[in-house]
Amino acid sequence: METRQQGLLDPEPVTEVDEEMVSDVDLNNTLTEEREEILSELTKLEEDISTLRQVLASKEKHHSELKAKLGITPLIEFKQNFNRSWYDMQTSTAYKKTSETLSTAGQKTSAAFTTLGTAISRKFGDMRNSPSFKSFEEKVECTVSNIKQTKVGSQGRGGSFEEVLSSAAHASAQETPSNNMSESSDHERTC
Known part of the structure; x- marks a missing residue:
């Protein structure tokens, strides 16, 4: 006699449509739970951001009060920032190279004008004679x-x-x- 294995030849086999329905139900439940977690996390982040903005505003106000007590005005700050930026620029490699190049060019231009002036003077002297x-x-x-x-x-x-x-x-x-x-x-x- 032949032995039959259980499950291979069941009288009512599971169709593909049934499998899709089962997976749809699981996915919808999983997506809904995941969506709720994300929304909950988003709400917490928005609350944290709001709290941090309030703390930052309070600190900025305190910062301004301390500057006012020290007599530091926006104009003084601007001057300090400008001086610091100017110093940083002057100490940069690019500025030093550009400065050296312009200095060399100026010296060469000056020498060329001196030579030209001498030549013109000599020509006028020759012409006068x-x-x-x-x-x-x-x-x-x-x-x-x-x-x-x-x-x-x-x-x-x-x-x-x-x-x-x-x-x-x-x-x-x-x-x-x-x-x-x-x-x-x-x-x-x-x-």
Whole structure:
């Protein structure tokens, strides 16, 4: 005879739908219990936060009262914080490197401007010593001398600078070389 094992061939087998129903019931109970625990913990945290805010407000008030007794104003605090930050910045490596770089750049720029100034001065000196500049300078001196003599020779008529200049130009244009030699001085002969 064949022996049958109990459970393998039960007359009413458990279907999959039944298993899902059982697991749904367990999950709902588990989720509900877990949710209640989380809500309870959240409520406790909110109470703790509220208590800590009250304690912090009380401590901040006490802090302000102590500062007022010491005479520490917000402006003084700002100055102290600024000075501390400025000191921290100056002692930082980045600030020191930047400062050194700018100092080197400033020295090089100063040297470049000094060299440029020297070169410009030398060029002006060379230009002043050039024959064309000397010729121009002599012509200007002659014109000024002629203007002065024309003004002196005008017997006190006076007049503006423009009048004197135009009369000097008119006089020098009308003079002939023979008149120029007899009437002008030795200085005018070189002009």
